[in-house]
Amino acid sequence: MDFVKRLLSKDPRRRMTAAQALGHPWIRNYNDIKMPLDVLIFRLIKAYIRSSSLRKAALKALSKTLTVDELFYLKGQFSLLEPDRNGCITLDNIRMALTREATDAMKETRVQEILVSLSALQYRRMDFHEFCAAAVSVHQLEALDRWEQHARSAYEIFEKDGNRAIVIDELASELGLSPSVPLHVVLQDWIRHTDGKLSFLGFVKLLHGMSSRSLSKMR
Numbered sequence: 001m002d003f004v005k006r007l008l009s010k011d012p013r014r015r016m017t018a019a020q021a022l023g024h025p026w027i028r029n030y031n032d033i034k035m036p037l038d039v040l041i042f043r044l045i046k047a048y049i050r051s052s053s054l055r056k057a058a059l060k061a062l063s064k065t066l067t068v069d070e071l072f073y074l075k076g077q078f079s080l081l082e083p084d085r086n087g088c089i090t091l092d093n094i095r096m097a098l099t100r101e102a103t104d105a106m107k108e109t110r111v112q113e114i115l116v117s118l119s120a121l122q123y124r125r126m127d128f129h130e131f132c133a134a135a136v137s138v139h140q141l142e143a144l145d146r147w148e149q150h151a152r153s154a155y156e157i158f159e160k161d162g163n164r165a166i167v168i169d170e171l172a173s174e175l176g177l178s179p180s181v182p183l184h185v186v187l188q189d190w191i192r193h194t195d196g197k198l199s200f201l202g203f204v205k206l207l208h209g210m211s212s213r214s215l216s217k218m219r
Helices: 002-007 018-022 039-049 053-063 068-080 091-101 104-108 111-117 119-123 128-135 138-142 147-161 168-175 183-190 200-207 212-216
Strands: none
Touching: 018 068, 039 111, 039 119, 039 128, 053 128, 053 138, 053 147, 053 168, 053 200, 068 128, 091 111, 091 119, 111 119, 138 147, 147 200, 168 183, 183 200
16 A cells, blocks of 8 residues: 555645656566666756755665665666766766666756756765765655654664754754744754754754755745
8 A cells, every 4th residue: 555655645745756656565566677778867966966965964864774675766766877997976977877878858847957057976986885975865764754753764774873952043053044044943842952952843843854945934
């Protein structure tokens, strides 16, 4: 029922893409099934590249909680990008993969625009572990019954590897918030009063990449 539920989600951010559906355990065992390159991957990587260092650390923690089935899709997508012998991808890998594998949906969104949005990868490499952090969809995981388990486990990892004391003004800067946002009203529950580190609520909100627009709805 998880398969059907995710296909029928009214929220497009939580709905499975065609590539994800083909990677589902119910479907992928058929020999003639080939997983296509998923345009969603590039949208998520674009958002990751533009994220703060703190959000990247949170996403890396979340990616370490993924199950074998959830990793199957990401491994398939990473393989389509044909990483180099060191197991890394660059912008050149993405350019060649788009030329070779681009679907009609990608052509509609214009391949060149995708490449421009990922231009930061021209100067660096991304291994599979970072790719998982960049390409994991928080909204889709949130739609799963086990989301709470994912989030709690990720927060435990984040506590060990990435959490640190942070003041509200610094957090606002990390999130790129507008000065017009009433920071102390909106963000006070994001930080633990005991040690100044991100609370579980703050961690989950950070995973979503809260913006000034979305935060304004919380006032």
